[in-house]
Amino acid sequence: MSKVNIFKPVEQKSRSAAPAPPTDSAAFHAVVDSRRSxxxxxxxxxxxxxxxxxxxxALKAPNSSNLQTWEIHHVVDAAKKAALVEACLSQPAAGTAPELLVFVGRPDLWRRNNQWMLEAFDRAGTVPESAYQYYRKITPLVYDQGAFGWxxxxxxxxxxxxxxxKPIPREPIGKWGMRIWAHKSTALACAQFMLAMRAHGFDTCPMEGMDSARVKRLLGLPRQAVVTMVISAGKRAEGGVYGAQQRFDRKHFIHRH
Ligand SMILES: Cc1cc2nc3c(=O)[nH]c(=O)nc-3n(C[C@H](O)[C@H](O)[C@H](O)COP(=O)(O)O)c2cc1C
Structure with missing residues (x-):
């Protein structure tokens, strides 16, 4: 097998010829500006x-290595929902919500999804060798932390x-690094979900004010799973948003280099 440099652009025939579709920036900003917790x-x-x-x-969010190590647990069972509200410390954002979802990162499932990716490539039949190399060589190198993290x-x-x-990719390192790694992509799915809800005229509240151990037990999740956040959804009640949106001056956060 010839040596393939996965950091070089793939050959023209493996690229999409489709132009970027037109979009409506005003509609997008209306969604962003009207989203409130x-x-x-x-x-x-x-x-x-x-x-x-x-x-x-949510599942179309960008995610690391496209390994999609996330899960959405839509809790619809009345008894489980009540238990989830309790695990969310009975806060009103959970207790009054018609829908509750738990967004979970699954760093422990990277290997399964890596295999799914290779199988998808086989089915597609047109995937360049560099992509195969990425999932055969690079992802194991980066994500395999060894049994018990050895x-x-x-x-x-x-x-x-x-x-x-020379520059090298440094993270994720260790089991905690893998948790952060999974949280990052799952949080993007959360954001995408909340904006989608708003685009449909509904509202959300992300919550980390919850007992993650109880949430995991309720959902039957393994130890390695991470609860990124619980998200409630519904239509905002009159007065359901607390005050005007408050943001610090952008000068503190946007830096030009
Ligand atoms: C990770 C995360 C955890 C949060 N946890 C809670 C929570 O437990 N309860 C709550 O009422 N709001 C929670 N929020 C909502 C924030 O308080 C809210 O996003 C922030 O005050 C800004 O308000 P806005 O979303 O209306 O712009 C959380 C938000 C994030 C992103």
């Missing part, structure tokens, strides 16, 4: 088709040593 919901239900469309939108100290030292001379 809602603490009190009206009783209006959300149509199932809207829930499905918004969850599908590779962690080696990765840490090798990364520091090799990084002295």
């Amino acid at each position: 809602v603490r009190v919901y009206a009783d209006d239900p959300i149509p199932e088709s809207v829930m499905e469309a918004c969850m599908d939108a 590779r962690t100290p080696f990765k840490w030292w090798i990364t520091r040593w090799r990084g002295l001379r």
Whole structure:
């Protein structure tokens, strides 16, 4: 097999010729500007088709290595919902919401999804060798932390040593690094879900004010799973948003270099 440089652009025949579709920036900003965290919901239900469309939108979020190590647990069972509200410390954003979802990162499932990717490539039949190499060589190197994390100290030292001379990807290192890694992509799915809800005229509230151990037990999740956030959804009640949106001056956060 010839040596393939996965960081070189793929050959022309493997690229999409489709032009970027036109978009409506005003509609997008109307969605962004009207999204607020809602603490009190009206009783209006959300149509199932809207829930499905918004969850599908969430799953289209960009994600690391396209390994999609996330899950959305839509809690519809009344008893489980009540238990989830309790695990969310009975806060009104959970208690008054017609819909509750838990967004979960699954760093433990990277290998399964990596295999799915290779199988999808086989089915497509037109995938360049560099893509195969990425999922056969690079992802195991980057994401495999070894049983009980035995590779962690080696990765840490090798990364520091090799990084002295040239740029290298440094994260994720260790089991905690993998958790952060999964949280990043899952959080993007959360954002995409909340914006999709708003685009359909509904509202949301992200919550990390919850007992993640209880949430995991309720959903039957393994130890390695990470609860990125619980998101409630519904139609905002009158007065369901607390005050005007408050943001600090953008000069503190946007830096030009
Ligand atoms: C990760 C995360 C956790 C949050 N947890 C809670 C929560 O537990 N309860 C709550 O009422 N709001 C929660 N929020 C909502 C924030 O308080 C809210 O986004 C922030 O005050 C800005 O208001 P806005 O979303 O209306 O712009 C959370 C938001 C994020 C992103």
